[in-house]
Amino acid sequence: MSSFHLAQLNVAKMKADIDDPIMKGFVDNLDEVNAIADNSPGFVWRLETDEGDATDIRVFEDNMLLVNMSVWESIDDLKKFVYDSFHLEILKRKKEWFDKFDGVFQVMWWVKAGTVPDVDEARARLSYLQEHGVSELAFNFQRSFPAAEKYLTLPT
Numbered sequence: 001m002s003s004f005h006l007a008q009l010n011v012a013k014m015k016a017d018i019d020d021p022i023m024k025g026f027v028d029n030l031d032e033v034n035a036i037a038d039n040s041p042g043f044v045w046r047l048e049t050d051e052g053d054a055t056d057i058r059v060f061e062d063n064m065l066l067v068n069m070s071v072w073e074s075i076d077d078l079k080k081f082v083y084d085s086f087h088l089e090i091l092k093r094k095k096e097w098f099d100k101f102d103g104v105f106q107v108m109w110w111v112k113a114g115t116v117p118d119v120d121e122a123r124a125r126l127s128y129l130q131e132h133g134v135s136e137l138a139f140n141f142q143r144s145f146p147a148a149e150k151y152l153t154l155p156t
């Protein structure tokens with residue numbers, strides 16, 4: 001078992017408030033997608049409220065921005081969930097519920113196994129990726145890096 005896990009954050013800009021009928025198709029599938037994630041090989045943790053999802057958690061000033069944050073044992077485990085499960089069907093429909101996001105909308109980074117990252121770190125990693133591009137400190141599916149102790153903390 002690895003001593004590192006993969007953390008990820010992705011951001012989406014809703015077309016309407018979460019309770020608006022426009023968002024119904026997204027909301028109606030949320031429990032199923034979350035259950036698939038929770039039961040996927042390599043799943044470790046996801047950001048959620050007592051209601052079981054993260055739709056009420058605001059990480060950014062813009063209330064129309066939803067976040068998804070999770071931890072996985074490996075990049076391959078996350079990739080299988082994203083692209084080889086029912087999640088892909090929902091991903092294909094994202095234009096129904098979400099507007100194009102200006103800037104970087106997803107970031108991945110390594111954490112020590114057993115660590116639950118907080119939203120401040122996730123926001124900092126996303127900003128780092130936006131400002132500096134892909135690196136060992138903040139990356140994406142297109143270009144990722146192996147875990148290493150020296151990349152667990154962003155430079156100050």
